[in-house]
Amino acid sequence: MAMNLTRRNFLKAASIAAASVPLSKVTAKAQSGVVKAPLVTPGTFKNTQNAVGGVCEMCFWRCQMVGKIRDGRLIKLEGNPKSIDNGVSLCARGNAGVKMLYDPDRLKYPLKNVGKRGAPQWQRISWDEALDTCAQKLKAIIDQYGAKGLAMFPHGSAARYPSDFLKQTVGITSVSEPSFFQCRGIRDTAYIATIDTPPDENVDMANAKVIFLVGSHLGENIHVSHTKRFVKGLQNGAKLVVVDPRYSASAAKSDIWVQIRPGTDTAFLLAIMNYLIENKKYNVDFVDEHGEGFEEMAEGIKQWTLEKAALECDVPATQIKEVADLLAANMPHVSIHPGRFVAWHGNDFQRLRASACLTGVLGAYGVKGSFVKPVSPKGFGSVKWPKTAHNDEPLHVMQDKYPFSPPGVPTELIRDAALTGQPYPIKGCVLWGHNAIQTLPNQAKTIKMLEQMDFVMCVDIMPTDITMFADILLPDCSYLECANQLKYGTQWDLSAEQQQYITARMPLVAPGFERKDSVWVTNEIAKRMGYGDKIPVQSEQEFNDKVLAGVGLSLAKLKEEGGIHLQPGKDPYGVKEDFTVKFFSDDLEDADFPPIPTYIPVERAPEGYYRLLFGRSPVHTFNRTQNNAWLMAENDSNPVWVNDKVAERLGLKNGDKVALVNQDGVKSRTTTTVKVTPGIRTDCVYMYHGFGSMNPELTTGAGKGVDCQSLITKLTVDPETGGSGMRNNFVKLVKVS
Ligand code: SF4
Incomplete structure (x- = not known):
């Protein structure tokens, strides 16, 4: 693993960074008394205080943290010792949140582009001018084209509240999240089509006898508690199978590395299932009890002999057999990882269906070391913007093309509609924490889409490649300066004492400069657009308190408890009697898609490429x-x-x-x-x-x-x-x- 950030180096760097930037430069606004005071409690470190309630968002795993505050500045982040998820550990990125917070390049003030989209010239403007402009431009587009004339590309915790406002109350449906359409959405819907629930990446690797990774490069893709499960499984002697064209960090730890031809993973999975079924090495009891359409699938995948798959996947037939035998010998205690970033070749839904079906063939659902869904706390309150009649707009025409679409509208449909005006024009675009240039395929198409817009509004914490295309650019609070996230779950090792945790993000420091949180920004725009009477909460804190009230908690109580509430958990193992694995899916057949997992070949590299x-x-x-x-x-x-x-x-x-x-x-x-x-x-x-x-x-x-x-x-x-x-x-x- 190419990671060499030691705890000591971070401490050293943190002190240097803290010493080198004058306080006045960073917290001018804070000193004026305009912004909220941080939730700080006395700590035991010399000249420092502990601020509890930090929830990391350097990635989206949301580890729980405490901040060390000296003279109003955050000097260090650590895992919250009370955490039963990440514990005291943070990854390199989590530690480096301090550097993000005080990055001098961060957005500080509302900005107006007086140059061109893509070649901006920024003029600092007041919040009033920025909000008035955004509200007036968005409203003008709605007046002319209806709510369907607006699109939104949200990403991250801060984008949820504005996204809810635009969807529920303004009535726009052209909302596309990269976490769904360019990342894990395909996985979720493929598992829902197979077992009626999206997968939890936290398969019980810590207690597995075999860990099976298709393309997942754990160790390079680091999420703290997830990595802990993986490492504990290996320490406990789990065999590791890694299917990857590349010798990844995981492959370097593997017992079997399958150096597969990219795009052929489904053929590999089908051949394993076919071999197990033909040789009666599958979990007959589980399949009899929980399988649906098993015979049809068994018949349909017969063609996938080891030899045929070996040719297609460019791996030895003996290796496919070796993997299949290893899985059979250790079933059902096998962790077949569903992956996270799975949008690869356009045949991915079928690959993920094959993964979910192979898990069923092994009976690797609900038992120790397998696909297990921990029982998380329930009963939270809800804060929603009210629904309005705008939601009756017939925008689902777009979604109907992809009946197994994740929530939202596929990105391509939005870009095509914006560029062709069909089925309707899209003339306004709100990008909230979403760097669409670095996320979406075909940058030229994204740029063309933005060029034809009447108005482009971006909200972010940093300048990015997409913010260059904004007309108005608003400075967001970072996850260290706001209270926009709830996090809950269970202890990371599912076989340990059963516990649940609940935490909510609290600001570790006050926002610097003129940064504002997304609840405030959304409410101010909503008021100016005439939706003032629909506002559900006045602040992020009120939002969290309302949600926490459902489980008898509040931010103040969480703070008293060191930022994290713990309560007894529930046994995560076992599946319900009616748990079903749809090896053959009627829903897919009705929608004219292959009802059993099916391999769809992909284009191979042209000569010289x-x-x-x-x-x-x-x-x-x-x-x-x-x-x-x-x-x-x-x-x-x-x-x-x-x-x-x-x-x-x-x-x-x-x-x-x-x-x-x-x-x-x-x-x-x-x-x-x-x-x-x-x-x-x-x-x-x-x-x-x-x-x-x-x-x-x-x-x-x-x-x-x-x-x-x-x-x-x-x-x-x-x-x-x-x-x-x-x-x-x-x-x-x-x-x-
Ligand atoms: S895995 Fe690292 S970056 Fe992600 S939330 Fe945890 S500490 Fe932060």
Whole structure:
């Protein structure tokens, strides 16, 4: 693992950072008395106070933290010792939240673009002017085109409240979240179609006999409690099978590494199931009790012999058999990980269906070491914007095309509607915490979509590539300055004493400059748009208190309890009597999709090109952390992994500088270096995602490494869900002298 951020280095860096920025520069607004006081309790550290109730959002795992505050400044973050989830641990990114908080490049004031979209010239304006402009422009679009003339791209905790306002009360439905359509939504709907519930990534790896990962690179993709489960499972002797074209951090720990041809994973899974069924090595009792349509599936996948799959997947038949036998010998205590970022090739719904079905074939649901859904606390209150008649607008026409779509509208349908005016024009766009340039495929199309808008509004904590296209840009509070998140769950090791926890985000420090939280911003815009009487809460704190009241808690009580409330948990093991695995799905058949898991081949790399694969750096959350000086000090570029034989053929050496050119002739704006390795197949290359930002306002991150998203111009839409398959793009490498 390429992570070398020690606790000591962080402490040292934190002190230097704290000493080097004058207080007046950062907290001018706080000193004026305009903003809220932080919730700080006395601590035991010399000259510091502990602020409890921190909930990290450097990624979306939401580890629980305490902050060390000195002279009103946050100097260090630590895991909350009371946490039964992440405990006292934070990952490198979690620690580096301090650096994000005081990043001098952060957005500080409302800004108006007096230049062009994409080449902005920013003029500082007052909040009143900013809010008046946003409300007036949004209202003008609604008056002319109806609520359907607006689209929203939200991301993260801060975006929930405004998203609810726009959906429920204003009545827009063109809302597309990257976490659904470019990440995990396909997984959720594939599992819902198979077992009626979305998966929990926290499969019981800590107690598994076999951990089976298809493409998941745990160890590079770090979520603290998740990683703890994985590591404990390995420490306990679980066998690890990793299916990945690349020798990932997980593959390096594996007992069996299946170096599969990208895009063929479904064929691999079908062959395993077929072998287990034909050789009566499956979990007959479980299938008899909980299976539906098993015979139909068994018949339908008969063609997938080991030999046929071996040819398709480019792996030895003996290895597929070895994996199948290992799973059978250890069933049902097998953790088949459902993955997180699963929008790969446009055939992903079927792959995830195959994963869920293989789990059923092994009976690996609800037993120790398998797919287990921990029993989380229930009974929370709810805060919703009221629904209005606008919701009767016939916008579901768009969604009906993809009946297994995750919540929201597939991104492609929104972009197409905006560009063609069909089935209706979309002329206004709200981007809240969503860097659509670095997230969506085909950047040129996103830019064209924005260019034809009458109004583009962005809210974010940092300048990003998308904020360059805003007309009005508003400075959001970060997760350390606001109270916009509830987090609850169970202890990380499911076999330990059963406990549940409830926590809610509390600000560790007051917002600096003129940053405002999303409840305040939304309410102010709502008032100006004429929805003042519909506002459900006046503040984030009131929001959290109302939700917590449902379980007999409040922010004040949580604070008294050290930021986290603990209560006895429930046994997570076992499945309900009516739990069903739909090996054959009537719903899919009725919608004209394959009713049993089906392999759909993907295009192979043209001669001279290599499939572009991408994933996570262990010290970054894609583009989100790209301006963080501590994290960039550890990893400031994304070298391209090239197979050693390919490199030799191309005359490339380790460290050579290259540009990448894709199948459509799009060339990377910047260059990177080559990492020559036998640890990647000859038909693909790999790099970390999120690098190569183009916004010059990111003084640490701009232009570092290559923006691989800029090379993803071809999109293969997943037919059942509308998800974005982005790994069918191919590149060649051009040496730069
Ligand atoms: S895994 Fe790391 S970045 Fe993600 S929430 Fe936890 S500490 Fe923060």
